[in-house]
Amino acid sequence: MEPLNAEDPVSIGPFRLIGRLGVGGMGRVFLARSAGGRTVAVKVVHAELAAQDEFRRRFAREVEALERVGGTGTAPVLGSDTTSASPWVAIGYVPGPSLRAVVGDEYGPLPPATVRALGAGLGRALDHIHRAGLVHRDLKPSNVLLTVDGPRIIDFGIARAVDTVTDGGLTSTGAVVGSPGFMSPEQVRGEKLGPASDVFCLGSVLAYAATGRSPFGTSDSGVHALMFRIAHDEPDLTDVAPALTGLIRACLAKDPAARPTAAEIAETLPVPDPWLPADVLARLGRHAARLLEAEGSTEGTAGGGAGATGTAPAPERTTGGAAPGDPTPAPAPEPSPPRPRSRRRVLTAALATAAVAAAAGAGYAFWPLGGAGGTPGGDGRGTGTGPSSASARPAGAVPAAFLGAWEGILRGTEEHPRETVRIELVQGATGTKTAVYTHVGDNRLCMGRSRLVSADEDKVVLGESDVTTSVPARRCMAAAHQTLTLRSPEVLEWSSGTAKATFRKARTGAEILPAEYLGRWRMKPLVEGPEADRYTDEVTVTQGAVGAAVLRVLSVYPRTDAEGNQLADAVNCSWTAILASTTPPYVLGPMDLEPGADRECVRDDPGGYLTLTTYKGREILQVYPMYDTEPGEYHRAD
Structure with a gap:
């Protein structure tokens, strides 16, 4: 304020x-x-x-x-x-932050139980709106406020007044009225909207709450491309917990008639008490304290x-226990009409199926990956306010102890990592993109820049991000809210939503790999005899910084016909992999096929890491994939 x-x-x-x-x-x-x-x-x-x-x-x-x-x-x-x-x-x-602020800036993706409670609360609110004859038409994270008692929807209906004077939903400059990432297919096509449109938007909002991103990507590749995906593509629910996928997928049905009603959603979902994580509840308490302080500081100064x-005061009204002269009547209870049940049975079945999948041991994926995107974006704007603000430290808000690179393992062990993150912090003011992150996991490498929300001597909070590198292309979405808490000069604790990991200080620079890794390495041929020369499997390791392609893989083998007979010509494949860490074993992103490679070249690569060992006095370069299997072993070819 x-x-x-x-x-x-x-x-x-x-x-x-x-x-x-x-x-x-x-x-x-x-x-x-x-x-x-x-x-x-x-x-x-x-x-x-x-x-x-x-x-x-x-x-x-x-x-x-x-x-x-x-x-x-x-x-x-x-x-x-x-x-x-x-x-x-x-x-x-409503004395509470928006869902966008909580997920995008302060906490990160919410736990599945909280998302289900959010769906129940928003379903009740939408049902109330729909029974009053309204369609919200702009349900999005910034229009959902979180309170101790449940979510609240704001800013509904007013956009209709704007549409009348803006050429049927377009502004005078041709821009779309609304929020493209959270529109329904009916909105995209300019059709008449009903309550089912709000339910579709609710599905997108719940996916955002669970992952920190829209299920149809961002508008980095253009608003029209985003709207096309909403109208025609399936949502990307890669990182949505299994307990939520049935609910969200039902809401995101392309056919409005196939979606559950808001009332059915509200009736089906349980609501825990408290419904919000402890960290978010603490944030609400601090917000209320600041509000009281702000109100107290204005007493006697308004005049x-x-x-x-110059405007006449409204007539006095006293209703339902309001103070005399207070024009704030308590809302009268409304009777609940009979509600349709058919689609509720479908929704209940979807939720039950999701619950079984969750019980089978599927983990909660917190990192916002997947979907369309991958183009650098973001304008660097921010509204972060913390103990160390840009005005307090004009030269930069990041404490010196946090500067530099930090690396951690999210899944796996130090010897055999399965998912890793690296964050490099540079100096900058609150609201600027001061952090570069590198994430390898789930068959992709994602790099991007994160905005500094707040910083003090013990903690740095990162918020909105953009993507600068995606392997495979267009598979990454921006990282969600991240918190770094300093434990010692060499160790910090990293968290994003419910996920936590220990990060350690790491190196920076343009020459990361030890000299003994560099050069050309060759694998023993798969066949022997005169045909052996037709097979080549080798790797070349070059020097570079994190983010550079330091590994090149060359694979050559005879082409075959439909019956498996070898032909005279050969298939020539080459891939590169990007360096993602500076701590042994050296983590690499998934292999990226080089331009001009043969169309038969296919490689399902999850990313990997390099180690160097010695056997009988000979050096062996081992290239491990990020799952449990034997490594590829290469001997020096130079």
């Missing part, structure tokens, strides 16, 4: 303003207090929209509808004036009351 400036009013209607919450496409948003002491968010429409009669009419109709909705899982409308020079609406303030804005 920012303080009010000289151009801001001190009150709007009966609400005394406390500070600025932000500026959106529709107008300014203020934090305010009612006469009875209730905290509210007041939105004031931009002057250019207020000048349009059609916008005003639609805005008035939407506010009337929103007044019927307020209550279950939403922020209630507490007052409005759609006829004043600057139309406004006051909505109950003037309602007359200061």
Whole structure:
């Protein structure tokens, strides 16, 4: 929250303003207090929209509808004036962070039990909205707020007023109204929207909560490409826990009629108590304390009351225990009509199947990989605030003890790693991309840059990222929220959501590999006799930094016909692999086929690592894949 400036009013209607919450496409948003002491968010429409009669009419109709909705899982409308020079609406303030902030900046992907509870809460809220005759149309992580009592949906319905004056969903510049990563196929095609559209968006939101990414990728490759994937491609649920895939896949059905209703979702899912992880609950407590401090600091400074804005106060209303003169009535309970059951049985079966899969021992994949993407992106913007802010340390916010490279093993052992991460931190201000990460696992190598959210002497928090390297191409998505906690000058603890690992200080530089690894190495031919010369299996190791292709594999063998008979010509294949660590054994990403290689060259490679051993006085280079099998062994060919 920012303080009010000289151009801001001190009150709007009966609400005394406390500070600025932000500026959106529709107008300014203020934090305010009612006469009875209730905290509210007041939105004031931009002057250019207020000048349009059609916008005003639609805005008035939407506010009337929103007044019927307020209550279950939403922020209630507490007052409005759609006829004043600057139309406004006051909505109950929800004292909690957005899902986007929690997953993208502060905590990372949420545990499966929390995601299921999130689905139940959002299902109840959407059912309440739909029974009031509304379709949200813009359900996305930034429009979902997390509270101790459950999630809340905000900013629903208002976008309809904008559509009327923006050429059917497009702005005057041709940009799409809405959030492309969280749209439904019906929205993409410009069709009439019903409640099922919100359910599809709910599926995308739950996938984001579980993985830190949209199931259809980002708009780095273009908004139209993203919208095409939503309309035609299956969602990438690679990193979604098995306990959640049935629910999310049902919501993301392309056919609206095949999706469960919001009510069916709410009825099917369990809600644990507490529903949020302890770290997130602690964050909510700190947020509430800051809010109280901010409100206390404004007591006696607002002045003037309602007359200061030149608008008449709203009539006094006293309803359901509100303080006299407080225009904040408690929402009346609504009867629940009979609900359809057919699709609920389908959803229940999907959830039961997922639960069996989870019980079989499938692990929770926390790292946000998979899907389309892989193009560098991100604008470096940030809103991180921590004990060490950019203004406090203009030269950079990262403590010296954190600078440099750190490496850790997420799965496997030091001798036989199965999944690894490397993070290299450079100096920079809060909000800038100060960290380069390298992740090898799940048959891919991903490299990218992460934004610094906050830093103090003991802890560094990294938030939004972009992808700079993806092997295979377009298989990586940006890394999620990461926390680094210093334990000693050489050791730190890394966490992302529920996953944790110990990282150790690592080397940097352009010459990582020891000299004895370098050169050309050859494997013993698979056949003997005169045909042996037709087979070549060799590797060449060159010097380089992390991120450089240091290994080249050459494989040559006779081409065969359909019956398996050898032909005169040969298949010539060559691959390269990128160095991903500086600590022995030296981790490599999956093999990447070089341009111009034979079309028959196929290699299912999960990534690997290099070791050097000696047998009977001869050096042997061992190339291990990242699963349990024997290594390829190569002898010097130079």
